[in-house]
Amino acid sequence: MATQEITKVFAASRMVNVRYAIRDLAVVAEEVAREGHKILYLNIGDPCKYDFPTPPHMIEAVIKAMRDGHNGYADSLGIKPAIEAIHREAERNGFLEIQSIFVGIGSGEVIDSCLTALLNPGDDVLTPSPEYPLYGAIMAKLDCPANPYYLDEGNGWQPDVADMERKITPRTKAILLITPNNPTGSVCSRRTLEQILELARRHNLIVFADEIYDKLIFDPHEKHISIATLATDVPIVTFNGLSKSYLVPGWRIGWAIATGPREVLHPYMEAVHRLLRARLSAPHPFQHAIHAALEGPQDHLAEVRDKLKRRAEFTVEWAKRTPRVKLVAPKGAFYAHPSLDIPEDDLTFVTDLLKQKHVLVVHGSGFGEKPGTKHMRIVFLPQEPVLSAAYEAMSEFIRERYK
Ligand SMILES: Cc1ncc(COP(=O)(O)O)c(C=O)c1O
Numbered sequence: 001m002a003t004q005e006i007t008k009v010f011a012a013s014r015m016v017n018v019r020y021a022i023r024d025l026a027v028v029a030e031e032v033a034r035e036g037h038k039i040l041y042l043n044i045g046d047p048c049k050y051d052f053p054t055p056p057h058m059i060e061a062v063i064k065a066m067r068d069g070h071n072g073y074a075d076s077l078g079i080k081p082a083i084e085a086i087h088r089e090a091e092r093n094g095f096l097e098i099q100s101i102f103v104g105i106g107s108g109e110v111i112d113s114c115l116t117a118l119l120n121p122g123d124d125v126l127t128p129s130p131e132y133p134l135y136g137a138i139m140a141k142l143d144c145p146a147n148p149y150y151l152d153e154g155n156g157w158q159p160d161v162a163d164m165e166r167k168i169t170p171r172t173k174a175i176l177l178i179t180p181n182n183p184t185g186s187v188c189s190r191r192t193l194e195q196i197l198e199l200a201r202r203h204n205l206i207v208f209a210d211e212i213y214d215k216l217i218f219d220p221h222e223k224h225i226s227i228a229t230l231a232t233d234v235p236i237v238t239f240n241g242l243s244k245s246y247l248v249p250g251w252r253i254g255w256a257i258a259t260g261p262r263e264v265l266h267p268y269m270e271a272v273h274r275l276l277r278a279r280l281s282a283p284h285p286f287q288h289a290i291h292a293a294l295e296g297p298q299d300h301l302a303e304v305r306d307k308l309k310r311r312a313e314f315t316v317e318w319a320k321r322t323p324r325v326k327l328v329a330p331k332g333a334f335y336a337h338p339s340l341d342i343p344e345d346d347l348t349f350v351t352d353l354l355k356q357k358h359v360l361v362v363h364g365s366g367f368g369e370k371p372g373t374k375h376m377r378i379v380f381l382p383q384e385p386v387l388s389a390a391y392e393a394m395s396e397f398i399r400e401r402y403k
Contacts, residue, residue, distance in 0.1 A: 021366020107254025185330020
């Protein structure tokens with residue numbers, strides 16, 4: 001019998017550059033777990049895995065929507081009560097010149113749609129380094145090169161606006177800003193935001209503002225500033241959603257708010273809307289939680305911020321007393337991004353930490369970093385006893401490794 005040759009199905013060449021470091025170590029973690037070790041997970045930004053219960057009134061709103069029969073496709077841009085609630089909140093927060101609001105399958109999908117509708121192959125977006133790797137993955141999918149600008153660790157991880165300006169090319173279409181930031185936990189100052197707007201004006205760039213952690217700033221005296229509240233003449237698309245502040249990442253509900261001059265934004269928004277119509281709609285019953293979330297009780301937020309503040313301080317204290325670890329104190333979100341004074345690369349460091357001490361964090365190189373620097377991203381969502389055990393194990397690992 002003739003042997004049949006196997007023809008493998010190969011992925012498109014652009015897939016070589018599609019990466020998502022946060023889940024890269026999952027295979028090693030599975031191996032470690034199979035050997036019977038209990039892993040301390042400090043790697044995924046999912047509050048539902050820890051002591052952050054979903055507000056019950058949101059669950060009620062979704063169950064009611066299902067019972068009331070809202071189980072078909074929804075309007076492609078989002079259901080009316082949700083859009084109106086997002087609009088009212090944006091106005092309360094001082095957003096100016098709102099031109100379009102649309103709901104997607106997590107903010108991840110609206111981010112994808114907004115980049116897809118904007119970029120031709122070869123165009124670039126100024127993205128922060130370190131960055132949340134979703135953006136790089138989408139850009140790679142679109143055959144668009146990464147164009148990272150640095151966040152300045154020596155200046156509280158503020159965007160380095162001079163570096164941003166140096167990096168602008170004839171193909172640069174947009175600037176991405178993530179505040180509060182994943183992975184650094186930093187919050188952009190008003191001055192930095194104003195400088196970025198100035199740059200966008202001078203170079204005709206659109207601004208993407210990822211503000212998914214806007215309600216998770218620890219200090220009650222430090223208010224989140226949306227860049228969209230500072231200008232009417234710059235096209236800005238602000239991303240947000242229910243995943244983080246409202247503790248339902250599995251519901252996959254996010255949105256975008258486009259602000260700025262109507263005539264400038266019109267053709268672009270029309271293209272985004274076409275893409276959204278092609279994919280029919282975001283999950284229908286879960287959209288009924290948007291109004292409940294934004295305009296219902298907000299009691300959980302104070303508690304969430306309080307817990308995060310304590311866990312951030314706990315992390316900062318550990319970093320202070322640990323050799324080879326230096327941490328810019330996070331001000332928001334649930335991430336800490338300490339630098340590591342180590343001879344090896346940070347992927348080797350975190351892989352060995354996982355294998356030897358069963359603590360899982362993400363290597364800084366997975367987010368991008370200045371050449372010669374090393375980091376790890378810590379998710380400090382777990383309760384103090386878990387953090388304590390993890391930090392103790394990390395200290396021991398460092399002590400043993402570099403004696
Ligand atoms: C900065 C940032 N943006 C967007 C997302 C995606 O969130 P979602 O798609 O759940 O709305 C995340 C998730 O971790 C994030 O950290």
